[in-house]
Amino acid sequence: MRAEFDVIIIGGGITGAGTARDCALRGLRVLLVERHDIATGATGRNHGLLHSGARYAVTDRESAAECIKENMILKNIARHCVDDTSGLFITLPEDDLDYQAVFVKSCLAAGIKAEVIDPKEAIRMEPSVNPSLIGAVKVPDGSVDPFRLCASNVLDAKLHGAKVLVYSEVTEFIKDGDTVRGVKVLDHRTGEVSEYYAPVTVNAGGIWGHRLAGMAGVNVGMFPAKGSLLIFAHRVNNVVINRCRKPANADILVPGDTVCIIGTTSTRVPYEECDNMAATPAEVDLLLTEGAKLAPGLAHTRILRAYAGVRPLVSADNDPSGRNISRGIVLLDHEERDGVKGFITITGGKLMTYRLMAQMASDAVCRKLRINADCITARTPLPGSRPGGLEKVARKIWEVPTTVQKAVVGRVGTRAATLSPEDDYAGSLVCECEEVPVSEVDAAIERMDVHNLVDLRRRTRVGMGTCQGELCACRAAGRMAQASGCTAKARADLKSFINERWKGMYPVGWGDTLRESAYTQWVYSEVLGLNGKI
């Protein structure tokens, strides 16, 4: 089998998804190849902070300026992915209040609206904040749902003709001398190997781009910096809380959808361990201790799970933690750099600047293809992000929207109109914690490259709530079996989903989270009789 494209993009994280969309919008024939599901790497393993750029204002002005620009763009093109919460940078008694002046000055220089407010005003704005704060600065931080953002980019790429292959791994570059002509791809689901050809191939593999580059015969030195985070069971804060000091451990608390997330840590890890990251007990303790300094309520709020990801930083110096490496974007044209034609790498950067990274990569692709096409992603809303707030959008579709319908609009934005449940069954809930109805689950299975329950979770939030799959997983497995016609596969999938949920609960397995998991185990083994049988 031989298939021709204008560009092959490797990596279904936010960078690859954004690049696929950008190229597709420019009229290119695009192939996106991802070895797992979309958003499985660093894209899905971060805070979900919609940076204002303030965090980098003092140490990395270039990144800070990029962040604020992209921040304002995302608030327009990804409305349903973004929550415009605003943010605080607080100074605690043990912090140096002099840093605040430097911080504000740097923010303003980078174009970030930073406003010093009275600590009392900060407490009124965010009642959960540590009341002993001695200084506060208000900045335009927010939160962004990385899964939704990535899926929306993939969806739009597909709507513009892109072909998307998930669970498909590039095993070899097809080279003609010093020119990359295409890739050999192993479909993990079928075991088939196919060849795909294009004049340009883009390496958007994040930390795994290191290995991809090696496969293509070039060297991209990556710096794997592990970061761990904790998810609390509900929103303690409705405003992002940061520490006003040099970036350090566990100094950002982000309200994201129905939860809030504290992070992160930063440790260099061996490259070989990147595929298997988990939060350690020491990291959990550190996050809790430091987190409670931002919002004391965290000390006795239920924790849903702990997780860890790897930042795809590009090696620059000998910084052992990676904190001081620029978050700046790195675009490598390997023809210029290494003499390998038809191959570029887009890396560094961050979730916040994915669109700009995609624009830079797509510009490079177009240059190579000698095509003149403008980038329109800064002004073209993603699917589901047509204007109108949550309330307005919901009311446009339903006269009196129910809570479930409101929740659907909250997740899929204006696309909710196409998911309108036709009957009571379609409107009934699969996931009760996050209020995800059958119609939304079915639509995701049908249209959004969902091949297992974990994929479904990333598209819909099924299983992300308090019960962590206790009530929804078996219902969702039922919908999967309905779609695939294979009960045995759905049952195996159910088992791996429950185990995947447990992996995140294990490091924080105490209190109500432990009770919940014990109850879940009882439901699945004793009520459903699935003990040892799946």
Added chain:
Amino acid sequence: MQEKNLSSNNFEQCIKCTICTAYCPVVAVNPAYPGPKQGGPDGERLRLKNKYFFDENLKYCMNCKRCEVACPSGVKIADLIHSARRRYSVETPGLRDRVLAGTDFMGKAARPVAPLVNAVMSSKVVKDVLDVMMDIDRNRKFPKYKAKGFVSWFRKNAQAKQEGYSRQVAFFHGCSTEFQHPEVGQAFVKVMNAVGIGVQLLDEKCCGVAMVSNGLWAGAARHARHNVSVFKEAVAKGLPIVGVSSTCIFTMRDEYPDILEVDNSEVRDSITLVERYLFELVDSGQVKLVFKKDYRARIAYHIPCHMEKLGWSLFTKALVQMIPGVSLTVLDSSCCGMAGTYGFKKENYKYSQAIGEHLFGQIKALSPDFVCCECETCKWQIEMSTGRTVLNPIVILADALDVDATIAANAAPAAAAAPAAADAIDG
């Protein structure tokens, strides 16, 4: 690890077992109501994210508290729902709701013309008008107002001799005793005096439960603050606050702090129901009850929802069973569907009757001489729906009491035995 991992957010203790929804009487009959789990702990997470996720259908919650009784994790589910209504509901109570909630105001207004009001309110034409104009269901029977209230009876017939008793209680009679059922208050005084206890009245206001149900939060909180301050004075004088309506007592003990955010901690433990108060006195040997030898009755006991929540039905059971000629059947624990003013409303009427159906059927099948129940609105519902008479347990005790023998038994020195073991049992 979190040293104190019991969340300060009570709803996080929910492990989604869903037993609350299984026990909810409303979910079973009304598909528009999301149910205690979805409206309570699940919905709270969404509401914390954005108040827009508040669901006005939470108004269908009867606040029966059966979800809380069922919950194995101690989550205050109905409190979550009502606090959410209080914080987020944008529907304002209409005239109908204000009229239904104003139990004491309406009682005072109706009393001077009680016979006329009762006649008018029984008229089919008036009921049709109320149904159309005010959304008060035309099938609902209204409780009859009495021309003379309990308090005026008390002042004229009982007050003078109360000071003569060595032990005293403060009596919270409640609106229904004052306006509709003064016989309940009279029975209370009769029993108390017979065992040697004097009764003092309080400067009470309606407990506020009807205002809570109808979303009149500010008024309810005002009443709560008034009552708590009056109770403080009584408690300072060493008087327990004793009532006859399970709903009033439950509201003043638990709803004041949990929903209305009125601190009652100084007086809460002194607020009790007459059945519990009396049982503890009898059980510890401090008083004796002597009953008529010829009293005979087959009684069915309906445990009101708020009595289930208080967990005090065992006191009533034990007291009524002390009457030698009584055969007592405890009915299945189920809601009658009335829930105060809930069943009056046109939009709730059919659900109200559907919820009570099981109970009505059981009563009809048993065909007791009468039904025993501590709650006046259950009484209205059961009497209307089954045709059986419903009596407050204190009325049954007063009827069955051999007053002279009881007075004699309690006058004897032996009766003054045993210290205050009452403290041992606390709800």
